[in-house]
Amino acid sequence: MNSDDVQRPSTWVKFKKNLCEGCWSGCCTLPLEASAHDLIRLGLITEDEAASSLKKVARRLMKEGYIQAFQSKSQLFVIEQRNGRDCIFLGKDRRCTVYEKRPEVCRAFPKIGPRPGFCPGHLRSVGEKPQVRRISASSS
Numbered sequence: 001m002n003s004d005d006v007q008r009p010s011t012w013v014k015f016k017k018n019l020c021e022g023c024w025s026g027c028c029t030l031p032l033e034a035s036a037h038d039l040i041r042l043g044l045i046t047e048d049e050a051a052s053s054l055k056k057v058a059r060r061l062m063k064e065g066y067i068q069a070f071q072s073k074s075q076l077f078v079i080e081q082r083n084g085r086d087c088i089f090l091g092k093d094r095r096c097t098v099y100e101k102r103p104e105v106c107r108a109f110p111k112i113g114p115r116p117g118f119c120p121g122h123l124r125s126v127g128e129k130p131q132v133r134r135i136s137a138s139s140s
C-alpha cells in the first residue's frame with residue numbers, strides 16, 4: 001500500500017479501536033465539508049452572519065483563507081487545505097488543533113464517510129511527508 005491509496009477508499013483498512021494511535025491522520029487530508037453551524041462552533045462566523053447571506057460569508061472566508069469553495073446547493077463550505085492536502089486545522093504534530101470544536105463530519109468519520117467503517121489508517125507514519133492529493137469524497 002502506498003500513500004496514493006488514500007485516494008482510493010477500496011484500499012482502506014477496517015477501522016478498529018486504537019488505530020489512530022500514531023497515525024499520520026490521513027483522514028484529515030480528505031476534503032472537509034462544513035456547515036454554517038460547524039463554522040459558528042469553530043468561531044469563524046457569527047449566528048447573525050449565518051442567518052444572512054452565506055454567499056457573502058463564503059466570500060469573506062475565502063479571502064481570509066479558511067475555505068476553498070462554497071456549495072450553494074448543499075449550503076456547505078469546503079475547508080481550505082494546506083499544500084492541497086492537509087486540513088488547515090491539522091497541527092504540525094498531525095493532531096487536530098480544533099478537536100473540541102471540529103465539524104460534525106470529523107466526529108462521524110469513519111462511521112460515515114467515503115467507505116463507512118474503513119479509513120486510510122497507517123499508510124505513512126508520523127513525520128514522513130506523504131505526497132497525497134485530494135480525493136473526491138463529497139460524502140466525507
Ligand code: SF4
Nearest residue numbers: 019020023027119121
Ligand atoms: S486515518 Fe484512520 S487511523 Fe488514522 S487518524 Fe484517521 S481515522 Fe484514525
Ligand code: SF4
Nearest residue numbers: 028087089090096106
Ligand atoms: S477539523 Fe480537525 S479532525 Fe477535522 S479534518 Fe481538520 S484537522 Fe482533521
